[in-house]
Structure formats: structure tokens, C-alpha cells
Amino acid sequence: MRFVIIGGDAAGMSAASRARRNDPGMEIIVLEQGRDVSYSACNIPYNIADPRREMEDLVVRSARAFREKQGIDLRTGHRVEHIDRAGKTVAGRTAGGEPFTVAYDRLLIATGADPIKPPIEGMDLSGVFVVKNLEHGRRIKTFLRDRQAKRAVIVGMGYIALEMAEALSERGLAVDLIKPRAGLLPWLDPALSQPVRELLVARGVGVHDGYPIERIIAEGEQLRVIAGELRLEADVVIAAIGVTPNASLAREAGLDVSVGGSIAVDRGLRTSDSAIYAAGDCADSYHIVTGEKTWIPLALRANRAGWAVADNVCGQQVELPGVAGTAVFKVFAMQVARTGLNEAEARGAGFDPVRVQIRSKSRAGIYPGAQPVYVSMVGDRASGRLLGAQMTGIDQVAHRINAVAVALLAGMGVAEFSQSDLAYAPPFGPTWDPLLTAANQLVKQLKG
Amino acid sequence: MRFVIIGGDAAGMSAASRARRNDPGMEIIVLEQGRDVSYSACNIPYNIADPRREMEDLVVRSARAFREKQGIDLRTGHRVEHIDRAGKTVAGRTAGGEPFTVAYDRLLIATGADPIKPPIEGMDLSGVFVVKNLEHGRRIKTFLRDRQAKRAVIVGMGYIALEMAEALSERGLAVDLIKPRAGLLPWLDPALSQPVRELLVARGVGVHDGYPIERIIAEGEQLRVIAGELRLEADVVIAAIGVTPNASLAREAGLDVSVGGSIAVDRGLRTSDSAIYAAGDCADSYHIVTGEKTWIPLALRANRAGWAVADNVCGQQVELPGVAGTAVFKVFAMQVARTGLNEAEARGAGFDPVRVQIRSKSRAGIYPGAQPVYVSMVGDRASGRLLGAQMTGIDQVAHRINAVAVALLAGMGVAEFSQSDLAYAPPFGPTWDPLLTAANQLVKQLKG
Incomplete structure (x- = not known):
């Protein structure tokens, strides 16, 4: 059995390692177009924040370790350009321009996602970057150091944009955020996003939402971002407006595609060709609340899908x-967390959503350091089912969301969730955890 | 309808307030033997830690507010001594010695729990205290201040004993902990309790487990705790070896009692007399994992039970x-969390437990500030069901346990829980949360 994997990051290398553990004798070939494998992409902003750290610190496991310790035939600099489903081969070129062809019994496409380049004039100027992989990170760090950059403009206000805003502020740069549509984190209720905005402004970050960029121009080394009346000077511009699944190989091979152009897979990660799997940021998945297909490129599900593919390949x-x-x-001290659906998403998915929004505290009110915790929680009027929650605050917010994530997996009703025996001690929350306060109010609203 | 409540703390006042919200016209009488109502008992150690704070800061809502804003007939200094179930009256004496009798339609017993006084010679000496209510707290604070106490011995090593050890250390006292049986937090796996012990020792706290105390003696103002060869000098001794349900009224009235002498109630909080409810630390409850009766005196369930009684009284x-x-x-920086059953409890409850114990990290390994997180997780071999988890660590441990608490309420299997979509970002955990790492290993063990 020969198991061939296209792409050597989270999903691909998880699958390779797991397949090796499952089957010491299996032939496992990984074809990676770049030189980096198995690195922590989520840590790139934090690495950029610290000039003393090398981007190589983010490598979780070296190519050499995969080859020598695990006996995985890992071929970096191998770009696959074509999948021949009938012949069960993949073909492409090495970084040196040599053509190659590899036959497979089972194939995994784990080609990830690419950063979206906004269609703006000037995106190709020197000093304008996207940020997704280690190579992007290296280029940005080198540029920041060589130019002694003092001012940055970040295009986008999603989580990577905000993490980059913090990272560059930590390095001492003045940072402006800009996006075309009004609204910072528009998937949050205004009461939840407002504290995020206030903290950004308090930390000196310019927040310019509602400004469509017309172009970026260069005057010598100085960049200028032009959006109507607004002109932002910058030494460096980073576009972080999102990613798109890298599904072109699959599409050209005639495999089914799905939400956002991602590769369609079933719950066993099989594509429309039963010999070919897809996993990670290039593939879709099911949403446990809607039961429908969705495309949410995040690290945990990529690792989990990689394991599942390996298990299925092994029978x-x-x-x-x-x-x-x-x-x-996290952006500066602010923690933002979500799981499931917000009110608009719930309505879009055909539910009849009821939403509550509360403000509670991170610790017992009289315990030192108690901070506001903002919670929105959404339930379905017809069924009473819990549909999702969003939270913001600067103290002990992040892990609270997991209680809701588990409740969603269990398909709990709001009333049942409200009876959860959540932990209480004064340093960690009020007697009624903010989630329980929200759930109690939502139970009442659902009855009303 | 006259609703009479014996006891004016968490369960009693929750019930009174909720009944008032449910029914603006109901006659609600609360009979409280002391002078304090509705205070945060869990905050007493933290209040004792800070000489600048008054014990009155812990009052959540004043007796006056209950009377004037909510129209609750709250009678402090009213000690109930007898329940006449046939006549539907309660009788007792006021603090001034006046007898009283009050008729009820529905009665709630919310008499809480009393601290257990260890049967040791010398427990009545000046400078020897228990700690459960505000009055205890006041006496301890006054004594610490007046005597300028420098050395404390704490009898017991449960969570209140450990919180008191932190509190008195924060006030600058030298602290020794002592208990008769060997083992600090014996319900934790040694790998989980060891970091707690190490931190206590590092903070200068003496940890003397396995020393049965023979007696406490006084030489002038100096106290000495004697346990065989071990002699501990102290200005103040605090016994915190646990609490016992205050169920004597109920027992004398012929109501059924249950685990640990607590008042037996059904899921609707009714005692064996359908006109009488019991809630809070004096009453038992069901354990959602075993389905059996249990007695766990904690604040959230007291509040929740008080609400449920009020709702049921109101039809x-x-x-x-x-x-x-x-x-x-929390003890110093260490967070200790548990939910459900540990291995021994699971075996005692008739399960065939399988346990894993792992060490992971609180943040991504390469993110600054990542600390060890120790997790034990227990599942049932026959059914695959998740039975419980315990965790310790100094960073981001407490809230993680709630994901398991929700899973237990849902009756999840370990395999299902292992598929939870838990939050990931480098400041908050590894890609695989420590709970998922434990669950993944437990899934394997359960198969093996």
C-alpha cells in the first residue's frame, strides 16, 4: 500500500505520522512544494512580534526527523501540478525544474489555503505583504529589520489582522487597521465588539473601518494607502483579509467542490473519488449545529482530519x-471567543433564533481583579436548542467558551445546559458563571 | 400562601428572592438564627487575607434590602428549635430569649452545614477557631490583629484549609498544615498533587500529613499542637477539616436523612414530607454520573436548589x-479542578474504570508563559462513558474543567468528547487542548 500526501503541514504531516504509527510497513510519500513542513502557522504573529526569535522556532518537527525517525519519504520542493485519477498518479515539478510522477494507492490532498490578495493597485509594491506561511513571516521580519520600519498599515480586521496589529505594536510600530466595510468584528454584538475597539484605540492603533482602499502608492521607500479622504503613511503594509482554499488541483481533477471553493469530503474525509482524501484548510467539513457543509480553516480540525484520514487509509x-x-x-489583553452560530447565522441556517446579551464578571465581584465579561448566547425558539455563544473580556474568557462547544456537540437544549455543574471559586468567577447567567436568561426568553 | 424559610444564606435567600419575583403577593418569612444573611462564605479566606477589608464586604444583599425592596419578612436572631409537621408550624426562640411560633403552608429548610470540630483536647482554647460563617471570620480577623499573630497551625488539608494557608501567608504569618492521614489531596493522582505540595513548600508552608494530633495546649498566649514527636508552635490554630449538614431539626421532625446525615430530597427538592423542602448544604442531591444520592456542599448548587424550591412552591x-x-x-498560584469521579470513586460506584494521566501545557509550547497542565481522566471500560477528570497547574486550568462538566451532564462517551471542537490559539493552549490529549489517550486505553 502506497499512501501519497500532497502538502506537508498540519493535516498532511498529522496523517503521515499517524499512518506510520498505525502501519510500520506502509510506504508513505509526502510531496511538499516549499521547504517548510509541520510548523505552527498560528504562532507566526507572535514570532514576528519578537525580533530575537527565528521563524524556524515554529517548526514543530523537522523534515529530517520525519525522514529518519519515522521513515516517511518526505520530498520538499516537490510541487504537484496534476492528478491523474484514472492512472492513480500525481505529476509535477521539483524546485529545480525536474518533472516527477508518483503513483498512489491512496492519495491525500492537504494543500491548505492561500492568503487572499485584495484586488488593489499597488499590492505588488515592495513593502506590501500577505501573511500565511513561514516564508511570508521570514520576509516580513527581514523587511521590518532592514528598513527599521516605524509605521504599518494592516488591511483587514479579522483575527490574523488583529494579532498582527498587536505583534507590530509590540515591536514599536505605529499601526493602522483599515477595511472597506464598517464594523469591527461584525459577527459580534456591538456590546461585545466595543470593548475590543476601545482597547485597540487605547493602545494607539488606528481603526479605520468603512474605508474602501483605492490604491497603494510608493514615494521612494514610503508607502501611502489611499482610501478616499483617508491617506495612511506606512513603511510596511500587510494584507490579512482572509484565506481561500487551495483546491485548484482537486478541481482540475474533476473532484467535487463545496463551500467557498473548498474540496467536498464526507465524514470519513473521502472526496468524490474514493481513493482520494482531502483534509485541512483545503477541505470542507460538517457543521455540528446546522448539519450542513461549512468551511472553517483552523488548526485543530486540520490535525484531527489528518488523523482520521490515516486511520481510514489503514482500514x-x-x-x-x-x-x-x-x-x-487575543488582541493585546482582550480575549475574543465564539462557538456555534450567532443570531444572524442561526437565522440564515433556518432556525428561529432568540438571543440574550449579558455583562457579568470574570471573578467574584468582590475578588480583586474582577473584570467585565460580555456574553451573547443564542437558542432556537422552536426546539429550545442551544445554537451558539460569543464572549469578550480581558480576564478568563477564552476557556469558558469550551463548555458551550461541548454542549453543542451534545446537541443540548438551553435549559439542560443551564443546569451544568460549572466550577465556582471566587478567583475564577461569580457563583453563577457568566455562561449560566446568560443561559438562565435565555431559558426565560425562550419561554416568553 | 405562606412560604416559611429556615436559614438566610445562599439557598434560603435565593429561594426567598425567587419566590418574590415569581409571586408579588406571596407571604414570605425567613427565620435566620444569626445576624448575617446572604453573604459570600467562599470569599471568607480572601477577606481574612486582607486586613484592610471588613467582613461586612462579603454581604451580597443586606437584610434591609430584602425587607424594604423585596417585601420579604426577614427575621434575624430567630432560632427555630422545632418543626410541628402535623400542625404545620415551626417554633423557637429569638436571640433575646422570646419564644415564637410561625405557621407555614410550605416550608424550606436551608440550615446549611456546620464546621466539624475535631475531637481533640484543647479545641476550646482561646486562639483556636473553626471557619465557616462571617462571625467566625470576624473573630479570626480580630484575634489576628489584636494578638499580632505570627504563626498559625491549620488542621486539615482540604480546600478551605489550603485557602486559609494562602490567606494567612499573605498576611505574613508562618503557616503549618497538619492532618492525621498521609496524603495531600488524596483524591488526586500523585502526579497531580505533587505540584501542589511543592508549591506549598516553596512558599514556606509546612505540610505535615500523617500526624494525628493528640492535643493542643496553651502556655500563656502561646499554643502548641502536639502530634507524637511533632510539636508545632502557634499563636492561632484554625481547624478546617470539613463540614457536616445541619439536619438536626429535620431529623427530629422525622424527615428522612441520607448521605452523611444530609436531608433526603427528591429532584424537586421535596423532603419525605411533601409540604417541606430542603436545599443547600443541609440537603442531599443526585450525582449525574452515578445516578445515586450524594452530598456535596457547594455554593452553586445551593443557589440553584433555592431557585428550584421557589419555582416549585409557586406551582x-x-x-x-x-x-x-x-x-x-486556588492555593497560591496553583489551580486545582475536578469534576465527576476519580478512579477510586468510579470503582466504588460499580464502574470498571480506566484512567489516563497526562502532562501537557497551558499554552502553545513555544508561546511565552506556557506552564505544565496535569490531567487525569477516567472512563468506563464497559460503556466507554466519560466518568470524570481532575487537573492541576498554575496557568489556565480552572475553566478547562467545565468542558468535562458539560460532557458529564450530557452523558457523553470518551470517544464523543474527544471530538469536541475546543478553542485553540497559542496564548490559550496547544492545538490539542490538554483535555483532548487526555481523551485521545483514554479512547485508546478503552479499546485496548
């Missing part, structure tokens, strides 16, 4: 339930 | 699923 029958859309990030 | 049909035994506390 097991693993099916993944899907994702809840749980996500968390 | 609703509320049934509580029970408790998971979730508990969390």
Missing part, C-alpha cells in the same frame, strides 16, 4: 462529527 | 438533574 472506519466553529483569539 | 414542576461534583480552588 478503520472513522467518521468525524464536524466542527462547531469554535474560535478564540 | 411549577422543576426537577434538577443533580451535581457532577465539579469543584475548583
